[in-house]
Amino acid sequence: MKTQLLVLAATLIASAFCIAASDQFRFWTNKDGVKIEARYLETKEHAVVLQKRTGPPFEYPLEKLSEADAAWAQAQAAAAAQAERDSHGIAFDPLMTRPGAILFEDSLGTVGEGWNAGNGDWQIVDGVLAGKELAADDHAATFKRKIAFQNAVIQYAFKLEGAKSTTFSVNDSVDHVCRVLLNSQGFSTQKDDHDHEGPDKAIKFQTTEMDLEPGEWHTLLIEIMGDTLVAQIDGEKHVSFGSHPLLAEVEKASVGFTINGESVHFKDLKIWEALPNETWEATRRKLERRRD
DSSP, X not given: OHHHHHHHHXXXXXXXXXXXXXXXXXXXXXXXXXXXXXXXXXXXXXXXXXXXXXXXXXXXXXXXXXXXXXXXXXXXXXXXXXXXXXXXXXSSOXXXXXXXXXXXXXXXXXXXXXXXXXXXXXXXXXXXXXXXXXXXXXXXXXXXXXXXXXSEEEEEEEEESSEEEEEEEEEOSSSEEEEEEEETTEEEEEEOOSSTTSSOOOEEEEEEEOOOOTTOEEEEEEEEETTEEEEEESSTTSEEEEEOHHHHHXXXXXXXXXXXXXXXXXXXXXXXXXXXXXXXXXXXHHHHHHHO
């Protein structure tokens, strides 16, 4: 409760700071020393949005502002982003979307109602969900839950404890749609085989290398919007993404964890409605250059 109150207080302070800044007129100076009086509205990727005492809002390039004013505008953006993260309980910024209304959340401190623990052994260990594959099953351990959505932001924490691999899968009412695959060497995103024995095949989008040491907690953030899947672990430095028409064509009906080997711990699953983010195309181009 104390932690929740501290987070709420921090969010209210940051929000009040941003609101106060947006209500005040101040003088802005460009690199030529020219000053204008305007009210701050928001900071975009390459511009600040201002409004004079008369007239409509307008964008002014950050690169043309004085260093002090550009830094001030970027500080407002950082405070606003932190306030939004705190208000949603999100670990770090999504890249493609913005989180909207919460659709589902589960601390995974109990095996709650609605979960289907299929193959494998699933227990609560030290207050979190722990699963492992059983050799007798001749199948990966599975733990699924029905939840309907089209576009979503999904976040949870995981800790590898000896498993060969683990996945988070998204499915429609018929079959698998897409997933994020994780092991100690990194993670990848893929469009799944959607008809088993038919002509459709799984397509791996991107594999990202990183050390996921056993015994260490990490946070996975998944975004699904239209035909695109984006996954981050612990922030923008480690990203995997790709697109396929199937993701936009089907209504998602369930999500689930799988485990090969033993074992993996999970906690704090949250799913939000995904809203568009106007900076995504610029971010996508940057990620594609990094991938190439």
